[in-house]
Amino acid sequence: MKWVEKYAPKSLGDVLGNTKLKAQIESWAKEWVRGESQPPLLLVGPPGVGKTTMAHLVGDEYFSETIEVNASDKRSYDIIKRSVGESAQTQSLFQDGKKLIIIDEVDGISGRDDRGGSRAINEIIKNAKQPVILMANDPYSKNIATIKRNATVLKFTKIRSNSLNAQLKRICQKEGIDYDPDTLVKLSKQSNGDLRSAITTLQAIVDDNKITQENLDVVSEKNIKQNVFDTLRTILKSKNPEHVKDAMNTDGEPQFLIELLAENIPREYENVAEIARAYEMISLADVNLGRAFRTQDYTYWKYAFLFMGRGVADAKAETYKKFVPYKNSTVYSRLSKSKKNRNLMRDVTQKMSRKLHTSPKQLEAHIPYYSVLFEDNEVAYDLKEYFKLTDDEVKLFRSRKIPASVGKKREKELQKQQKEHEKQLQERLKKQKEQEKLAKLNLQETIDEKEDEIKSNEKAIDTEDEIIEDQNLLDISDIPTIKKPKEEEIKNETVVIEEEPEEEKKDKKPKSKQTTLFDF
Numbered sequence: 001m002k003w004v005e006k007y008a009p010k011s012l013g014d015v016l017g018n019t020k021l022k023a024q025i026e027s028w029a030k031e032w033v034r035g036e037s038q039p040p041l042l043l044v045g046p047p048g049v050g051k052t053t054m055a056h057l058v059g060d061e062y063f064s065e066t067i068e069v070n071a072s073d074k075r076s077y078d079i080i081k082r083s084v085g086e087s088a089q090t091q092s093l094f095q096d097g098k099k100l101i102i103i104d105e106v107d108g109i110s111g112r113d114d115r116g117g118s119r120a121i122n123e124i125i126k127n128a129k130q131p132v133i134l135m136a137n138d139p140y141s142k143n144i145a146t147i148k149r150n151a152t153v154l155k156f157t158k159i160r161s162n163s164l165n166a167q168l169k170r171i172c173q174k175e176g177i178d179y180d181p182d183t184l185v186k187l188s189k190q191s192n193g194d195l196r197s198a199i200t201t202l203q204a205i206v207d208d209n210k211i212t213q214e215n216l217d218v219v220s221e222k223n224i225k226q227n228v229f230d231t232l233r234t235i236l237k238s239k240n241p242e243h244v245k246d247a248m249n250t251d252g253e254p255q256f257l258i259e260l261l262a263e264n265i266p267r268e269y270e271n272v273a274e275i276a277r278a279y280e281m282i283s284l285a286d287v288n289l290g291r292a293f294r295t296q297d298y299t300y301w302k303y304a305f306l307f308m309g310r311g312v313a314d315a316k317a318e319t320y321k322k323f324v325p326y327k328n329s330t331v332y333s334r335l336s337k338s339k340k341n342r343n344l345m346r347d348v349t350q351k352m353s354r355k356l357h358t359s360p361k362q363l364e365a366h367i368p369y370y371s372v373l374f375e376d377n378e379v380a381y382d383l384k385e386y387f388k389l390t391d392d393e394v395k396l397f398r399s400r401k402i403p404a405s406v407g408k409k410r411e412k413e414l415q416k417q418q419k420e421h422e423k424q425l426q427e428r429l430k431k432q433k434e435q436e437k438l439a440k441l442n443l444q445e446t447i448d449e450k451e452d453e454i455k456s457n458e459k460a461i462d463t464e465d466e467i468i469e470d471q472n473l474l475d476i477s478d479i480p481t482i483k484k485p486k487e488e489e490i491k492n493e494t495v496v497i498e499e500e501p502e503e504e505k506k507d508k509k510p511k512s513k514q515t516t517l518f519d520f
């Protein structure tokens with residue numbers, strides 16, 4: 001069931017906001033009940049603030065019957081003339097209490113329309129013998145200038161976002177929906193005081209019993225000026241050209257509206273010919289939209305809006321008074337899912353690329369191979385830890401969660417491995433120290449040996465010195481004699497040193513000679 005209806009106020013006390021106006025309407029109703037005729041009330045204000053709701057609750061609580069008509073509906077105008085018109089101008093035959101007449105969308109009627117128009121309505125309300133409540137959105141519409149003079153005008157204001165937020169929370173709690181409080185605050189703010197729009201959007205964005213920021217973002221992007229679901233509702237529910245035109249004042253993407261219409265036309269329209277006509281209209285809208293984009297000639301844009309707005313609205317012969325649960329476009333919910341996946345892919349590949357020193361784009365191509373690796377629980381756990389992935393990010397590779405037991409087991413194993421590693425490290429250090437110690441000892445030994453060697457060398461040198469000294473003390477006769485050169489020898493500039501005979505030399509050599517290290 002549509003939540004705006006399910007959670008509509010059941011009594012005047014449940015209506016949020018506009019409390020002074022509520023009291024004013026109640027005292028007006030009480031006057032009627034006391035038999036005091038009152039001028040009609042004209043409730044004006046933005047959509048979705050409870051004007052219609054309040055009017056109906058007043059009817060339920062103070063009058064015997066409520067008759068509601070739409071001022072812009074030709075069939076409704078006939079009703080006004082035939083039954084409401086009469087009952088509005090005459091007393092009931094049976095005097096069984098007053099009938100409240102509610103005339104909605106009076107700003108949509110045109111004085112030029114010969115079957116109705118503001119003149120007819122003015123006639124009715126001037127001579128009203130029954131309580132009449134009229135409703136309009138635009139207080140400055142020239143269509144209601146005369147009506148305003150004949151009625152008490154009550155201006156409704158937007159509902160505060162705090163009250164909206166509280167109501168949305170209540171609905172979520174009653175529906176057992178898992179909600180993110182920040183998303184509700186955001187939705188309340190962007191609903192711009194329109195409770196109907198807030199509740200409709202809330203119901204549309206529920207996905208898998210959850211309300212997430214992402215779902216809201218997908219709708220919000222297309223939902224800037226007029227809530228796109230309200231535009232959809234107006235096109236499908238109304239035949240009033242002015243209202244449809246106003247509803248088209250949405251900054252949302254026209255393509256999104258086309259998708260929404262395509263999804264919901266067969267939910268609202270029952271007649272096959274109407275459905276065919278409506279689809280023909282959105283097909284023409286689509287063609288013109290394509291032309292607008294291709295040619296950059298935005299005249300086509302205007303045609304696109306006319307086809308999807310007036311075209312679809314006029315495809316029905318009469319408006320349907322029934323409850324219709326509109327659905328968000330499946331195209332966009334699919335897009336929302338793929339947007340979610342794209343974001344996931346981007347986050348994961350960025351994390352992995354930092355570790356692997358490769359580009360995220362390249363990694364994207366390898367995801368299927370990683371998925372195969374992720375099939376094994378322990379490998380999946382190790383990869384998750386290594387790349388520092390979150391549980392949600394692991395979902396990119398495998399749908400099953402990594403069992404908690406695997407994590408505990410791997411942690412224990414890792415701790416054991418760490419201990420083993422530390423032990424090995426300690427042993428290696430110990431060995432290294434021992435080796436260093438041994439090397440030191442060897443070095444000391446070599447140093448000692450060398451020192452001994454040096455010492456013995458020094459000793460040898462001392463002995464040699466002694467020998468040399470001894471040799472210095474040898475007999476002068478050992479020195480070879482230098483003969484005086486003859487005159488002719490001097491002339492030849494040659495000096496002949498007379499050598500001793502070898503035999504004699506041998507005899508003159510020292511008797512013993514010590515061998516030193518240097519002789520080797």
Ligand SMILES: Nc1ncnc2c1ncn2[C@@H]1O[C@H](COP(=O)(O)OP(=O)(O)OP(=O)(O)O)[C@@H](O)[C@H]1O
Nearest residue numbers: 004007008015016047048049050051052053195196
């Ligand atoms: N003041 C409110 N208190 C509680 N619920 C509200 C209030 N206003 C709107 N709603 C919810 O929104 C639904 C639509 O409100 P309603 O039709 O009364 O708005 P409206 O002001 O008449 O809008 P419109 O001008 O478009 O007809 C209600 O059924 C109810 O669920």
